[in-house]
Amino acid sequence: MRELTYVARRTVEWREVPDPVVQSDRAAIVAPIAAAPCDVDSSILAGHGPIPPPFPIGHECVARVFDVGDAVSHVAPGDLVVVPWAVSCGACERCSRGLTTHCTSVPHMAMFGAPIGGEWGGLFSDLVAIPWADAMLVPLPAGLDPIAMASASDNWPLAWRLVAPHLEARPDARVLVIARGSIGLYVCDIARALGASDVLYVDPDPEHRAIAETYGARTAEAIEPIHHGFDLAVESTGRVDQLAVALRSLVPEGFCESAGNHFRPGELPLLEMYLTGVTMRIARDNVRAHLPEALELARSGRVDPGRVVSNVFDWEQLPDALPERHLKPVFVRDQDR
Ligand SMILES: [Zn+2]
Ligand SMILES: [Zn+2]
Structure with missing residues (x-):
C-alpha cells in the first residue's frame, strides 16, 4: 500500500510500504475515505515543524473499517468511523480518567502523522493499523457527511x-x-x-x-x-x-x-x-474522551462544519494538492470500497 510521506518543505510523495495486518485480537485495519490536514500540518509543510522529514503525514480522517481482530465488538468491517489523532489503549489509568493523549500503554506523544511517540503511520495512507479498535474508533453518526466531518479526528x-x-x-x-x-x-x-x-x-x-x-x-x-x-x-x-x-x-x-x-x-x-x-x-486535546459528545452536537444539526471545507480533491491528488495553501482541503476516495 501507499503511505503519503512528507519528504521536504512543500513536498510530499507516495512511498510503498507493506500492507498492515491485524496484529492482535483487539486491533483493526481501516481505510481512510475522507482525510484533511490539521492546521498544524500547514506549518509542518511550510518547513516550520519541529521534526525533520521524512515521515508519514496526516492525522485527521473518517475511515471505513476494513478488517478487525476477533475481540473487536464495537465496530465491524464496512463501518464508517472517526479515527482520533492520538493512539490510546482505553484501559490504562490515564485513559480511564479520560487523559487519552497521555496513555501509558504507548510511548508519550504516540500519534498518527508525526513520529514523536513511535511509528504509527499517517492517515493519508491507503490503509492504517489501529492497535485498540474498540477503545479508539468512534462510529460516525448516521446522517453526518464524512467530508464535512473529516476533521473530527482533531481540529473540530x-x-x-x-x-x-x-x-x-x-x-x-x-x-x-x-x-x-x-x-x-x-x-x-x-x-x-x-x-x-x-x-x-x-x-x-x-x-x-x-x-x-x-x-x-x-x-x-x-x-x-x-x-x-x-x-x-x-x-x-x-x-x-x-x-x-x-x-x-x-x-x-x-x-x-x-x-x-x-x-x-x-x-x-x-x-x-x-x-x-x-x-x-x-493542552493537547484528549479528543477520544469527548468525541462522542462533540459528535452529538454535529448530529443535532445546530452547527455546520462543512462550510470550512475549502476544496474537495480526489485521493490521487494528494501529492500535488496537499502542499498547496488551502484552508481545509478534504481528500476523498470511493466510499464503497
Ligand atoms: Zn493536529
Ligand atoms: Zn491507555
Missing part, C-alpha cells in the same frame, strides 16, 4: 472543547477568537450555536473572515488588546504575541484557551495576567 472536536464547557457554564459569554485556520472557524460556529452573546474573530485572511461572518461572528484583521473585553479568549495562531493579545483582552477571572503549537519562544504578560486573574489552558 478540539474547537468544541475550547468553547463548549465554558459556554455550558456561562451561555451568554463574550468570546474572542484569534486564529489562522480551521480551528478558529469551528470555534465561531460552535460558540454561536451554544449561545455566545458576541464572537469577535481576528484573522488577517479575508477568506477566513468571510466564513466567520457566515457563522455570525464580527471580524477584524488584527486587534490591539481590548481591555476587559471578553469572558473567554481562544488563541489558535501558534504565535506567542497573539496569545498575549488574547490574554490581555480578558475580563477579571476570564479564561484563555490556547490550541498550542508555538514552535518559537516568546513572552507572556505574566504580571498583567496575575493582576487580571486569568486562567490559561494550553
